[in-house]
Amino acid sequence: MLVLAIDTSTPVITVGVVNLKRPHEIAAELERAGHITDQVNQTGEFAFLPQSDVYAVLAEKVRTDAFGHVEHLMPMVTDTLAETGHVVGDLEAVVVGIGPGPFTGLRVGMVTAAALGDALNIPVHGAPSHDAVARQSCWAGDFLVVTDARRKEVYVTAYAESAVAVHGPVALAPAAVLGWCAENGFTPEWIAGAGAHLAAEATGLDVRKVTAPLSESLVACATGALLTGAIPGPLTPLYLRRPDATEPHAPKPALPKS
Amino acid sequence: MGTEATETVRLGPGSIVMGIESSCDETGVGFVRITDAGIELVGQALASSADEHARFGGVVPEIASRAHLQALLPTVHRAFVAAGLSPSDVDAIAVTAGPGLAGSLMVGLAGAKAYAAAWGVPLIGVNHLAGHVAADTLEHGPLPTPTLALLVSGGHTQLLKITSLAGGGIGGDADAITLIGTTIDDAAGEAYDKVARLLGLGYPGGPVIDKLARDGNSTAVDFPRGLTGAKDADKHRYDFSFSGLKTSVARYVESLRRDGKDVPINDICASFQEAVADVLTAKTVRAATDLGIGTVVIAGGVAANGRLRSLAAERCAEAGLMLRIPRIGLCTDNGSMIAAVGAHVAQAGAAATNSHVSANPGLPVEVVHVL
Protein backbone atom coordinates (compact mmCIF):
# COMPACT_ATOMS: atom_id res chain seq x y z
CA MET A 1 0.00 0.00 0.00
CA LEU A 2 1.57 3.23 -1.19
CA VAL A 3 1.14 5.76 1.62
CA LEU A 4 2.01 9.45 1.63
CA ALA A 5 3.11 10.73 5.03
CA ILE A 6 3.08 14.45 5.85
CA ASP A 7 3.96 16.37 8.99
CA THR A 8 4.01 20.16 9.27
CA SER A 9 3.64 20.49 13.04
CA THR A 10 7.15 21.91 13.51
CA PRO A 11 9.45 24.12 11.40
CA VAL A 12 10.64 20.86 9.83
CA ILE A 13 8.38 19.98 6.92
CA THR A 14 8.39 16.20 6.45
CA VAL A 15 7.12 14.33 3.40
CA GLY A 16 7.61 10.62 2.92
CA VAL A 17 6.41 7.94 0.56
CA VAL A 18 6.11 4.67 2.43
CA ASN A 19 5.20 1.24 1.21
CA LEU A 20 3.15 -0.40 3.94
CA LYS A 21 3.14 -4.12 3.29
CA ARG A 22 -0.18 -5.87 3.65
CA PRO A 23 -0.29 -9.12 5.68
CA HIS A 24 -0.51 -11.34 2.61
CA GLU A 25 2.42 -9.53 1.02
CA ILE A 26 4.54 -10.19 4.09
CA ALA A 27 3.41 -13.79 4.23
CA ALA A 28 4.33 -14.26 0.59
CA GLU A 29 7.72 -12.69 1.18
CA LEU A 30 8.40 -14.94 4.15
CA GLU A 31 7.33 -17.97 2.19
CA ARG A 32 9.56 -17.04 -0.68
CA ALA A 33 12.41 -16.70 1.77
CA GLY A 34 11.66 -20.19 3.08
CA HIS A 35 10.29 -19.15 6.46
CA ILE A 36 7.56 -21.07 8.15
CA THR A 37 4.41 -18.97 8.06
CA ASP A 38 2.34 -20.87 10.64
CA GLN A 39 2.88 -18.15 13.17
CA VAL A 40 1.62 -15.54 10.76
CA ASN A 41 -1.46 -17.50 9.86
CA GLN A 42 -2.34 -18.28 13.44
CA THR A 43 -2.09 -14.82 14.88
CA GLY A 44 -2.64 -12.65 11.85
CA GLU A 45 -0.24 -10.22 13.46
CA PHE A 46 3.30 -9.27 12.83
CA ALA A 47 4.47 -8.13 16.19
CA PHE A 48 7.46 -10.44 15.93
CA LEU A 49 8.60 -8.88 12.69
CA PRO A 50 11.14 -6.10 12.68
CA GLN A 51 9.56 -2.82 11.65
CA SER A 52 11.70 -2.71 8.51
CA ASP A 53 9.88 -5.75 7.12
CA VAL A 54 6.51 -4.01 7.42
CA TYR A 55 7.36 -0.52 6.25
CA ALA A 56 9.63 0.49 3.43
CA VAL A 57 10.37 4.19 3.25
CA LEU A 58 10.80 4.65 -0.49
CA ALA A 59 11.76 8.31 -0.18
CA GLU A 60 11.62 11.01 2.45
CA LYS A 61 12.30 14.73 2.18
CA VAL A 62 12.65 17.15 5.05
CA ARG A 63 13.04 20.89 4.87
CA THR A 64 13.28 23.40 7.70
CA ASP A 65 11.38 26.63 7.11
CA ALA A 66 9.10 27.81 9.91
CA PHE A 67 7.14 30.10 7.59
CA GLY A 68 7.48 28.22 4.30
CA HIS A 69 4.99 25.38 4.72
CA VAL A 70 2.54 26.53 2.06
CA GLU A 71 5.34 27.32 -0.34
CA HIS A 72 7.28 24.08 -0.05
CA LEU A 73 4.86 21.33 0.89
CA MET A 74 3.14 20.50 -2.41
CA PRO A 75 6.36 20.70 -4.48
CA MET A 76 7.96 18.40 -1.89
CA VAL A 77 5.11 15.92 -2.33
CA THR A 78 5.54 15.78 -6.12
CA ASP A 79 9.33 15.64 -5.85
CA THR A 80 9.29 12.87 -3.24
CA LEU A 81 6.89 10.84 -5.33
CA ALA A 82 8.98 11.45 -8.46
CA GLU A 83 12.01 10.06 -6.64
CA THR A 84 10.14 6.78 -6.13
CA GLY A 85 8.96 6.68 -9.76
CA HIS A 86 5.38 7.30 -8.71
CA VAL A 87 2.84 10.02 -9.39
CA VAL A 88 0.20 11.48 -7.10
CA GLY A 89 -2.45 9.23 -8.63
CA ASP A 90 -0.60 6.09 -7.45
CA LEU A 91 -1.18 6.91 -3.77
CA GLU A 92 -3.48 4.63 -1.83
CA ALA A 93 -3.67 6.50 1.47
CA VAL A 94 -2.38 9.57 3.29
CA VAL A 95 -1.28 9.88 6.92
CA VAL A 96 -0.84 13.37 8.32
CA GLY A 97 0.46 14.69 11.63
CA ILE A 98 -2.33 16.54 13.46
CA GLY A 99 -0.07 18.43 15.86
CA PRO A 100 0.17 19.95 18.32
CA GLY A 101 2.14 22.66 16.57
CA PRO A 102 2.04 26.27 15.42
CA PHE A 103 -1.38 26.58 13.83
CA THR A 104 -0.68 28.06 10.44
CA GLY A 105 1.91 25.52 9.34
CA LEU A 106 -0.06 22.67 10.88
CA ARG A 107 -3.15 23.60 8.89
CA VAL A 108 -1.18 23.68 5.63
CA GLY A 109 -0.21 20.04 6.08
CA MET A 110 -3.66 18.98 7.16
CA VAL A 111 -5.57 20.74 4.39
CA THR A 112 -3.09 19.44 1.82
CA ALA A 113 -3.58 15.88 3.07
CA ALA A 114 -7.35 16.29 3.25
CA ALA A 115 -7.63 17.75 -0.26
CA LEU A 116 -5.33 15.10 -1.75
CA GLY A 117 -7.40 12.37 -0.14
CA ASP A 118 -10.63 13.96 -1.32
CA ALA A 119 -9.39 14.50 -4.86
CA LEU A 120 -7.94 10.98 -5.17
CA ASN A 121 -10.75 9.34 -3.23
CA ILE A 122 -8.34 7.65 -0.82
CA PRO A 123 -8.43 7.57 3.00
CA VAL A 124 -6.62 10.22 5.06
CA HIS A 125 -5.71 9.30 8.62
CA GLY A 126 -4.52 11.76 11.22
CA ALA A 127 -1.80 10.82 13.70
CA PRO A 128 -0.77 12.88 16.73
CA SER A 129 2.60 14.27 15.70
CA HIS A 130 4.19 13.50 19.09
CA ASP A 131 3.10 9.86 18.78
CA ALA A 132 5.05 9.62 15.57
CA VAL A 133 8.12 11.09 17.23
CA ALA A 134 7.73 8.68 20.15
CA ARG A 135 7.65 5.73 17.78
CA GLN A 136 10.95 6.84 16.29
CA SER A 137 12.74 6.14 19.55
CA CYS A 138 14.68 3.02 20.32
CA TRP A 139 15.65 3.90 23.89
CA ALA A 140 14.45 2.35 27.15
CA GLY A 141 12.50 4.14 29.87
CA ASP A 142 9.59 6.56 30.15
CA PHE A 143 10.07 9.80 28.26
CA LEU A 144 8.62 13.09 27.05
CA VAL A 145 8.19 14.38 23.53
CA VAL A 146 8.60 18.15 23.47
CA THR A 147 8.06 20.60 20.63
CA ASP A 148 8.07 24.39 20.42
CA ALA A 149 4.70 25.96 21.23
CA ARG A 150 6.08 29.52 20.83
CA ARG A 151 5.19 32.22 23.38
CA LYS A 152 7.81 30.75 25.71
CA GLU A 153 5.89 27.49 26.01
CA VAL A 154 6.37 23.94 24.82
CA TYR A 155 3.95 21.22 23.79
CA VAL A 156 4.56 18.09 25.88
CA THR A 157 3.29 14.51 25.75
CA ALA A 158 4.34 11.81 28.22
CA TYR A 159 5.13 8.34 26.86
CA ALA A 160 5.66 4.99 28.50
CA GLU A 161 8.58 2.93 27.26
CA SER A 162 6.42 1.27 24.61
CA ALA A 163 5.78 4.68 22.98
CA VAL A 164 2.22 4.68 24.29
CA ALA A 165 1.00 8.18 25.17
CA VAL A 166 0.03 8.24 28.84
CA HIS A 167 -0.46 11.99 29.51
CA GLY A 168 -0.91 15.07 27.37
CA PRO A 169 -0.38 16.69 25.04
CA VAL A 170 -0.42 20.01 26.87
CA ALA A 171 1.12 23.46 26.35
CA LEU A 172 3.34 24.46 29.28
CA ALA A 173 6.19 26.76 30.22
CA PRO A 174 9.40 24.69 30.28
CA ALA A 175 9.71 25.39 34.03
CA ALA A 176 6.28 23.80 34.61
CA VAL A 177 7.04 20.53 32.81
CA LEU A 178 8.42 18.57 35.77
CA GLY A 179 5.59 19.77 38.02
CA TRP A 180 3.06 18.56 35.47
CA CYS A 181 4.81 15.17 35.33
CA ALA A 182 4.78 14.91 39.13
CA GLU A 183 1.06 15.76 39.27
CA ASN A 184 0.48 12.83 36.95
CA GLY A 185 2.80 10.51 38.88
CA PHE A 186 5.03 10.29 35.82
CA THR A 187 8.80 10.11 36.01
CA PRO A 188 10.45 10.74 32.66
CA GLU A 189 14.00 9.59 32.09
CA TRP A 190 14.73 11.52 28.93
CA ILE A 191 13.23 13.84 26.38
CA ALA A 192 13.04 13.93 22.59
CA GLY A 193 11.43 16.00 19.88
CA ALA A 194 12.15 19.13 17.90
CA GLY A 195 11.69 21.31 21.00
CA ALA A 196 13.52 19.08 23.49
CA HIS A 197 16.37 21.59 23.80
CA LEU A 198 13.85 24.18 25.02
CA ALA A 199 12.99 22.06 28.04
CA ALA A 200 16.39 20.50 28.66
CA GLU A 201 17.66 23.08 31.10
CA ALA A 202 14.43 23.47 33.05
CA THR A 203 13.94 19.71 33.44
CA GLY A 204 17.56 18.61 33.68
CA LEU A 205 16.66 15.66 31.46
CA ASP A 206 18.84 14.13 28.78
CA VAL A 207 17.94 15.09 25.24
CA ARG A 208 18.06 12.05 22.99
CA LYS A 209 18.01 11.95 19.25
CA VAL A 210 15.43 9.76 17.62
CA THR A 211 16.59 8.49 14.32
CA ALA A 212 13.96 6.49 12.45
CA PRO A 213 12.38 8.41 9.56
CA LEU A 214 9.34 10.34 10.80
CA SER A 215 7.27 9.31 7.79
CA GLU A 216 7.69 5.64 8.73
CA SER A 217 6.52 6.39 12.28
CA LEU A 218 3.54 8.37 11.04
CA VAL A 219 2.44 5.43 8.94
CA ALA A 220 3.12 3.09 11.88
CA CYS A 221 0.68 5.17 13.99
CA ALA A 222 -2.08 4.50 11.48
CA THR A 223 -1.22 0.95 10.44
CA GLY A 224 -4.19 -0.65 12.14
CA ALA A 225 -6.61 1.71 10.46
CA LEU A 226 -4.86 1.43 7.11
CA LEU A 227 -4.82 -2.37 7.05
CA THR A 228 -8.36 -2.84 8.31
CA GLY A 229 -9.80 -0.21 6.00
CA ALA A 230 -11.25 1.70 8.93
CA ILE A 231 -13.17 4.83 7.97
CA PRO A 232 -11.03 7.79 9.01
CA GLY A 233 -12.44 10.06 11.67
CA PRO A 234 -12.68 13.81 11.16
CA LEU A 235 -9.30 15.49 10.78
CA THR A 236 -9.11 17.87 13.71
CA PRO A 237 -5.87 19.61 14.62
CA LEU A 238 -4.64 19.35 18.20
CA TYR A 239 -4.76 23.11 18.77
CA LEU A 240 -4.63 22.96 22.59
CA ARG A 241 -5.15 26.73 22.72
CA ARG A 242 -8.15 28.90 22.06
CA PRO A 243 -7.85 31.52 19.33
CA ASP A 244 -6.53 34.87 20.52
CA ALA A 245 -9.55 37.06 20.65
CA THR A 246 -10.82 39.56 23.12
CA GLU A 247 -14.32 40.92 23.25
CA PRO A 248 -14.34 44.63 22.54
CA HIS A 249 -14.18 47.12 25.38
CA ALA A 250 -16.45 50.15 25.44
CA PRO A 251 -15.30 52.55 22.71
CA LYS A 252 -12.81 55.19 23.76
CA PRO A 253 -14.44 58.56 24.45
CA ALA A 254 -14.43 60.76 21.37
CA LEU A 255 -15.24 63.97 23.20
CA PRO A 256 -12.49 65.86 24.97
CA LYS A 257 -12.74 65.54 28.77
CA SER A 258 -14.36 68.64 30.19
CA MET B 1 6.87 16.01 -13.41
CA GLY B 2 9.33 18.77 -12.59
CA THR B 3 7.95 21.47 -10.36
CA GLU B 4 10.07 24.12 -12.04
CA ALA B 5 8.58 23.66 -15.49
CA THR B 6 6.31 26.50 -16.51
CA GLU B 7 3.05 25.21 -17.78
CA THR B 8 0.87 27.31 -20.07
CA VAL B 9 -2.84 27.48 -19.57
CA ARG B 10 -5.17 28.51 -22.37
CA LEU B 11 -8.80 27.49 -22.26
CA GLY B 12 -11.53 27.81 -24.84
CA PRO B 13 -15.32 27.66 -24.86
CA GLY B 14 -16.82 24.83 -22.83
CA SER B 15 -13.99 24.80 -20.29
CA ILE B 16 -14.79 24.76 -16.58
CA VAL B 17 -12.79 26.71 -14.00
CA MET B 18 -13.15 26.02 -10.30
CA GLY B 19 -12.52 28.91 -7.91
CA ILE B 20 -11.50 28.75 -4.26
CA GLU B 21 -11.75 31.80 -1.99
CA SER B 22 -10.53 31.96 1.62
CA SER B 23 -9.08 35.44 2.14
CA CYS B 24 -11.28 36.52 5.04
CA ASP B 25 -14.19 34.86 6.85
CA GLU B 26 -15.98 33.21 3.91
CA THR B 27 -14.97 29.87 2.43
CA GLY B 28 -16.21 30.02 -1.14
CA VAL B 29 -16.07 27.50 -3.96
CA GLY B 30 -17.57 28.21 -7.36
CA PHE B 31 -17.56 26.92 -10.91
CA VAL B 32 -17.72 29.00 -14.09
CA ARG B 33 -17.87 27.97 -17.73
CA ILE B 34 -16.17 29.78 -20.59
CA THR B 35 -18.64 30.29 -23.44
CA ASP B 36 -18.51 32.06 -26.79
CA ALA B 37 -20.41 34.95 -25.23
CA GLY B 38 -18.32 35.29 -22.07
CA ILE B 39 -18.09 33.58 -18.74
CA GLU B 40 -21.09 32.10 -16.97
CA LEU B 41 -21.67 30.99 -13.40
CA VAL B 42 -22.45 27.28 -13.18
CA GLY B 43 -22.85 26.84 -9.44
CA GLN B 44 -21.30 27.74 -6.11
CA ALA B 45 -21.33 27.12 -2.37
CA LEU B 46 -20.32 29.24 0.58
CA ALA B 47 -19.52 28.70 4.25
CA SER B 48 -19.11 31.64 6.58
CA SER B 49 -17.65 32.02 10.04
CA ALA B 50 -19.20 35.50 10.39
CA ASP B 51 -21.38 34.43 13.34
CA GLU B 52 -18.32 33.27 15.28
CA HIS B 53 -16.71 36.70 14.91
CA ALA B 54 -19.80 38.70 15.84
CA ARG B 55 -19.15 38.98 19.56
CA PHE B 56 -15.61 40.18 18.94
CA GLY B 57 -16.81 43.06 16.75
CA GLY B 58 -14.61 42.08 13.82
CA VAL B 59 -12.97 39.17 12.07
CA VAL B 60 -10.62 37.22 14.37
CA PRO B 61 -7.94 35.78 12.04
CA GLU B 62 -7.38 32.54 13.96
CA ILE B 63 -11.11 31.80 14.21
CA ALA B 64 -11.42 32.41 10.46
CA SER B 65 -8.47 30.14 9.65
CA ARG B 66 -9.82 27.31 11.79
CA ALA B 67 -13.20 27.61 10.13
CA HIS B 68 -11.66 27.49 6.64
CA LEU B 69 -9.92 24.21 7.45
CA GLN B 70 -13.18 22.66 8.65
CA ALA B 71 -15.25 24.10 5.79
CA LEU B 72 -13.11 23.64 2.70
CA LEU B 73 -13.91 20.05 1.74
CA PRO B 74 -17.64 20.21 2.56
CA THR B 75 -17.88 23.45 0.56
CA VAL B 76 -16.13 21.84 -2.42
CA HIS B 77 -18.61 18.97 -2.27
CA ARG B 78 -21.63 21.28 -2.03
CA ALA B 79 -20.37 23.39 -4.92
CA PHE B 80 -20.03 20.31 -7.14
CA VAL B 81 -23.61 19.36 -6.32
CA ALA B 82 -24.88 22.91 -6.92
CA ALA B 83 -23.09 23.03 -10.27
CA GLY B 84 -24.05 19.51 -11.33
CA LEU B 85 -20.41 18.85 -12.16
CA SER B 86 -17.89 16.19 -11.22
CA PRO B 87 -14.12 16.47 -10.71
CA SER B 88 -13.38 15.19 -14.22
CA ASP B 89 -15.14 18.28 -15.63
CA VAL B 90 -12.63 20.68 -14.06
CA ASP B 91 -10.08 22.18 -16.49
CA ALA B 92 -8.28 24.58 -14.14
CA ILE B 93 -8.36 25.71 -10.51
CA ALA B 94 -8.21 29.39 -9.63
CA VAL B 95 -7.46 30.37 -6.05
CA THR B 96 -7.14 33.62 -4.13
CA ALA B 97 -3.41 34.27 -3.65
CA GLY B 98 -4.01 37.61 -1.89
CA PRO B 99 -4.64 40.13 -0.53
CA GLY B 100 -6.21 38.97 2.73
CA LEU B 101 -5.49 37.32 6.06
CA ALA B 102 -2.29 35.25 5.78
CA GLY B 103 -3.47 32.22 7.75
CA SER B 104 -6.81 32.12 5.94
CA LEU B 105 -5.28 32.52 2.48
CA MET B 106 -2.92 29.62 3.16
CA VAL B 107 -5.74 27.16 3.82
CA GLY B 108 -7.37 27.82 0.45
CA LEU B 109 -4.07 28.00 -1.38
CA ALA B 110 -2.71 24.74 0.05
CA GLY B 111 -6.01 23.02 -0.66
CA ALA B 112 -6.11 24.34 -4.23
CA LYS B 113 -2.55 23.18 -4.89
CA ALA B 114 -3.44 19.69 -3.71
CA TYR B 115 -6.62 19.45 -5.81
CA ALA B 116 -4.77 20.77 -8.87
CA ALA B 117 -1.91 18.28 -8.47
CA ALA B 118 -4.27 15.36 -7.82
CA TRP B 119 -6.51 16.13 -10.80
CA GLY B 120 -3.60 17.11 -13.04
CA VAL B 121 -5.03 20.52 -13.92
CA PRO B 122 -3.29 23.92 -13.91
CA LEU B 123 -3.39 26.21 -10.89
CA ILE B 124 -4.12 29.91 -11.38
CA GLY B 125 -3.40 32.11 -8.35
CA VAL B 126 -5.40 35.32 -8.64
CA ASN B 127 -6.07 38.64 -6.95
CA HIS B 128 -9.10 38.80 -4.67
CA LEU B 129 -9.81 42.41 -5.62
CA ALA B 130 -9.90 41.60 -9.34
CA GLY B 131 -12.33 38.88 -8.29
CA HIS B 132 -14.84 41.40 -6.98
CA VAL B 133 -14.80 43.20 -10.32
CA ALA B 134 -14.92 39.94 -12.29
CA ALA B 135 -18.04 38.93 -10.35
CA ASP B 136 -19.94 41.50 -12.37
CA THR B 137 -18.95 39.87 -15.66
CA LEU B 138 -20.78 36.73 -14.52
CA GLU B 139 -24.01 38.70 -14.44
CA HIS B 140 -23.62 41.46 -17.01
CA GLY B 141 -21.12 40.06 -19.51
CA PRO B 142 -17.70 41.33 -20.57
CA LEU B 143 -16.61 44.78 -19.36
CA PRO B 144 -16.07 47.58 -21.85
CA THR B 145 -12.48 48.85 -22.05
CA PRO B 146 -11.74 50.76 -19.96
CA THR B 147 -14.15 50.51 -17.02
CA LEU B 148 -13.94 52.36 -13.71
CA ALA B 149 -14.52 50.11 -10.72
CA LEU B 150 -15.43 51.27 -7.22
CA LEU B 151 -14.43 48.46 -4.92
CA VAL B 152 -15.97 48.80 -1.45
CA SER B 153 -15.79 46.22 1.30
CA GLY B 154 -14.83 45.73 4.94
CA GLY B 155 -11.18 45.77 3.95
CA HIS B 156 -11.02 47.96 0.84
CA THR B 157 -12.25 51.20 -0.65
CA GLN B 158 -10.63 51.72 -4.03
CA LEU B 159 -11.21 53.26 -7.41
CA LEU B 160 -9.67 51.15 -10.16
CA LYS B 161 -9.27 51.62 -13.87
CA ILE B 162 -9.83 48.24 -15.46
CA THR B 163 -8.41 47.63 -18.92
CA SER B 164 -8.48 43.85 -18.73
CA LEU B 165 -9.30 41.15 -16.19
CA ALA B 166 -6.82 38.79 -17.83
CA GLY B 167 -3.80 40.40 -16.21
CA GLY B 168 -0.42 40.78 -17.79
CA GLY B 169 -0.18 37.23 -19.08
CA ILE B 170 0.70 36.13 -22.60
CA GLY B 171 -0.28 39.00 -24.88
CA GLY B 172 -1.94 40.56 -21.84
CA ASP B 173 -2.01 44.16 -20.79
CA ALA B 174 0.60 45.16 -18.26
CA ASP B 175 -1.71 48.00 -17.18
CA ALA B 176 -4.67 45.67 -16.79
CA ILE B 177 -5.69 47.26 -13.48
CA THR B 178 -4.54 50.69 -12.28
CA LEU B 179 -5.19 52.14 -8.87
CA ILE B 180 -6.86 55.56 -9.22
CA GLY B 181 -7.77 56.25 -5.61
CA THR B 182 -7.95 54.55 -2.24
CA THR B 183 -8.86 55.15 1.39
CA ILE B 184 -6.16 56.83 3.43
CA ASP B 185 -7.50 55.32 6.68
CA ASP B 186 -10.57 53.12 7.29
CA ALA B 187 -12.34 51.13 4.60
CA ALA B 188 -16.00 52.04 4.09
CA GLY B 189 -17.17 48.71 5.49
CA GLU B 190 -14.94 49.17 8.50
CA ALA B 191 -16.60 52.55 9.19
CA TYR B 192 -19.99 50.81 9.13
CA ASP B 193 -18.76 48.23 11.65
CA LYS B 194 -17.32 50.88 13.97
CA VAL B 195 -20.42 53.05 13.88
CA ALA B 196 -22.64 50.03 14.45
CA ARG B 197 -20.55 49.14 17.45
CA LEU B 198 -20.79 52.53 19.06
CA LEU B 199 -24.57 52.51 18.50
CA GLY B 200 -24.72 49.03 20.04
CA LEU B 201 -26.04 47.47 16.83
CA GLY B 202 -23.69 44.48 16.70
CA TYR B 203 -21.53 43.13 13.91
CA PRO B 204 -21.41 43.33 10.93
CA GLY B 205 -22.64 46.89 10.69
CA GLY B 206 -23.56 47.23 7.02
CA PRO B 207 -26.88 45.39 6.79
CA VAL B 208 -28.30 46.68 10.12
CA ILE B 209 -27.39 50.33 9.46
CA ASP B 210 -28.82 50.05 5.94
CA LYS B 211 -32.08 48.72 7.40
CA LEU B 212 -32.44 51.31 10.20
CA ALA B 213 -31.46 54.14 7.84
CA ARG B 214 -34.59 53.49 5.78
CA ASP B 215 -36.67 54.77 8.70
CA GLY B 216 -34.40 57.74 9.42
CA ASN B 217 -33.88 61.24 8.11
CA SER B 218 -30.66 61.43 6.13
CA THR B 219 -30.42 65.21 6.57
CA ALA B 220 -30.90 65.12 10.35
CA VAL B 221 -27.18 65.40 11.08
CA ASP B 222 -24.65 66.98 8.75
CA PHE B 223 -21.75 64.57 9.11
CA PRO B 224 -18.47 65.45 7.35
CA ARG B 225 -17.53 64.19 3.87
CA GLY B 226 -13.86 63.19 4.08
CA LEU B 227 -11.33 64.62 1.59
CA THR B 228 -13.90 66.68 -0.30
CA GLY B 229 -12.62 70.13 0.65
CA ALA B 230 -10.93 72.45 -1.82
CA LYS B 231 -7.50 71.62 -0.42
CA ASP B 232 -8.00 67.93 -1.21
CA ALA B 233 -9.17 68.52 -4.78
CA ASP B 234 -5.68 67.87 -6.05
CA LYS B 235 -3.58 65.37 -4.14
CA HIS B 236 -6.54 63.39 -2.74
CA ARG B 237 -8.89 64.04 -5.62
CA TYR B 238 -9.92 60.35 -5.86
CA ASP B 239 -9.02 59.23 -2.34
CA PHE B 240 -11.32 58.50 0.57
CA SER B 241 -11.22 58.98 4.34
CA PHE B 242 -13.78 57.62 6.79
CA SER B 243 -11.96 57.94 10.08
CA GLY B 244 -13.12 61.54 10.66
CA LEU B 245 -16.70 60.57 9.87
CA LYS B 246 -16.61 57.77 12.42
CA THR B 247 -15.19 60.11 15.08
CA SER B 248 -17.79 62.71 14.27
CA VAL B 249 -20.59 60.16 14.77
CA ALA B 250 -18.99 59.12 18.07
CA ARG B 251 -18.81 62.72 19.29
CA TYR B 252 -22.38 63.39 18.32
CA VAL B 253 -23.67 60.29 20.14
CA GLU B 254 -21.58 61.01 23.23
CA SER B 255 -22.70 64.60 23.51
CA LEU B 256 -26.35 63.53 23.31
CA ARG B 257 -25.78 60.91 26.00
CA ARG B 258 -23.85 63.36 28.17
CA ASP B 259 -26.74 65.81 27.99
CA GLY B 260 -29.19 63.04 28.82
CA LYS B 261 -30.92 63.31 25.43
CA ASP B 262 -32.38 60.47 23.37
CA VAL B 263 -30.09 59.08 20.68
CA PRO B 264 -32.06 59.06 17.38
CA ILE B 265 -30.52 55.90 16.05
CA ASN B 266 -32.43 55.78 12.76
CA ASP B 267 -31.55 59.38 11.93
CA ILE B 268 -27.89 58.84 12.80
CA CYS B 269 -27.77 55.71 10.64
CA ALA B 270 -29.43 57.53 7.74
CA SER B 271 -27.18 60.59 8.03
CA PHE B 272 -24.03 58.48 8.39
CA GLN B 273 -25.01 56.30 5.46
CA GLU B 274 -25.77 59.39 3.37
CA ALA B 275 -22.30 60.77 4.08
CA VAL B 276 -20.66 57.49 3.01
CA ALA B 277 -22.77 57.06 -0.14
CA ASP B 278 -22.37 60.72 -1.03
CA VAL B 279 -18.60 60.75 -0.97
CA LEU B 280 -18.25 57.32 -2.64
CA THR B 281 -20.51 58.20 -5.55
CA ALA B 282 -19.28 61.79 -5.94
CA LYS B 283 -15.67 60.70 -6.24
CA THR B 284 -16.54 57.82 -8.56
CA VAL B 285 -18.44 60.07 -10.94
CA ARG B 286 -15.66 62.65 -10.76
CA ALA B 287 -13.00 60.06 -11.63
CA ALA B 288 -15.03 58.60 -14.50
CA THR B 289 -15.69 62.05 -15.91
CA ASP B 290 -12.07 63.22 -15.51
CA LEU B 291 -10.69 60.07 -17.12
CA GLY B 292 -13.29 59.92 -19.87
CA ILE B 293 -14.51 56.46 -18.81
CA GLY B 294 -18.11 55.68 -19.70
CA THR B 295 -18.85 52.62 -17.56
CA VAL B 296 -18.77 52.26 -13.78
CA VAL B 297 -18.86 48.97 -11.86
CA ILE B 298 -19.47 48.94 -8.12
CA ALA B 299 -18.29 45.75 -6.41
CA GLY B 300 -17.44 44.34 -2.99
CA GLY B 301 -19.57 43.69 0.10
CA VAL B 302 -20.62 47.32 0.57
CA ALA B 303 -22.03 47.31 -2.98
CA ALA B 304 -24.97 45.48 -1.38
CA ASN B 305 -25.85 48.73 0.43
CA GLY B 306 -29.23 50.09 -0.59
CA ARG B 307 -28.41 53.80 -0.42
CA LEU B 308 -25.11 53.38 -2.28
CA ARG B 309 -26.94 51.56 -5.07
CA SER B 310 -29.71 54.14 -5.41
CA LEU B 311 -27.49 57.21 -5.17
CA ALA B 312 -24.98 55.71 -7.62
CA ALA B 313 -27.82 55.02 -10.07
CA GLU B 314 -29.04 58.60 -9.75
CA ARG B 315 -25.67 60.25 -10.18
CA CYS B 316 -24.39 57.98 -12.94
CA ALA B 317 -27.59 58.64 -14.92
CA GLU B 318 -27.12 62.39 -14.44
CA ALA B 319 -23.53 62.17 -15.65
CA GLY B 320 -24.44 59.92 -18.58
CA LEU B 321 -22.46 56.98 -17.19
CA MET B 322 -23.39 53.34 -17.59
CA LEU B 323 -23.62 51.75 -14.12
CA ARG B 324 -23.23 48.04 -13.37
CA ILE B 325 -23.62 46.46 -9.94
CA PRO B 326 -23.72 42.68 -9.49
CA ARG B 327 -26.57 41.15 -7.54
CA ILE B 328 -26.03 41.01 -3.80
CA GLY B 329 -24.99 37.35 -3.70
CA LEU B 330 -22.09 38.14 -6.02
CA CYS B 331 -21.00 41.31 -4.15
CA THR B 332 -19.81 39.57 -1.02
CA ASP B 333 -16.81 37.22 -1.10
CA ASN B 334 -17.44 34.01 -3.04
CA GLY B 335 -15.64 31.33 -5.04
CA SER B 336 -17.24 32.13 -8.39
CA MET B 337 -15.63 35.55 -8.60
CA ILE B 338 -12.23 33.87 -8.18
CA ALA B 339 -13.14 31.29 -10.82
CA ALA B 340 -14.19 34.19 -13.06
CA VAL B 341 -10.76 35.86 -12.85
CA GLY B 342 -9.15 32.48 -13.51
CA ALA B 343 -11.36 32.06 -16.57
CA HIS B 344 -10.46 35.53 -17.90
CA VAL B 345 -6.76 34.73 -17.40
CA ALA B 346 -7.01 31.27 -18.95
CA GLN B 347 -9.08 32.48 -21.88
CA ALA B 348 -6.38 34.99 -22.81
CA GLY B 349 -3.65 32.42 -22.21
CA ALA B 350 -1.10 32.70 -19.43
CA ALA B 351 1.57 30.83 -17.55
CA ALA B 352 0.08 28.59 -14.89
CA THR B 353 0.93 29.47 -11.30
CA ASN B 354 3.93 27.57 -9.97
CA SER B 355 3.19 25.10 -7.18
CA HIS B 356 5.81 26.93 -5.06
CA VAL B 357 3.58 29.99 -4.87
CA SER B 358 3.06 31.55 -1.46
CA ALA B 359 0.07 33.48 -0.15
CA ASN B 360 0.57 37.24 -0.40
CA PRO B 361 -1.48 39.08 2.26
CA GLY B 362 -0.50 42.43 0.71
CA LEU B 363 -0.81 41.52 -2.98
CA PRO B 364 -1.04 44.82 -4.91
CA VAL B 365 -4.24 45.33 -6.85
CA GLU B 366 -2.31 45.70 -10.11
CA VAL B 367 -1.27 42.04 -9.98
CA VAL B 368 -4.25 40.14 -11.37
CA HIS B 369 -2.56 36.78 -11.66
CA VAL B 370 0.47 35.51 -9.74
CA LEU B 371 3.15 33.25 -11.18
Ligand SMILES: [Zn+2]
Ligand atom coordinates in the same frame (compact mmCIF):
# COMPACT_ATOMS: atom_id res chain seq x y z
ZN1 LIG C 1 -13.65 40.77 -0.59
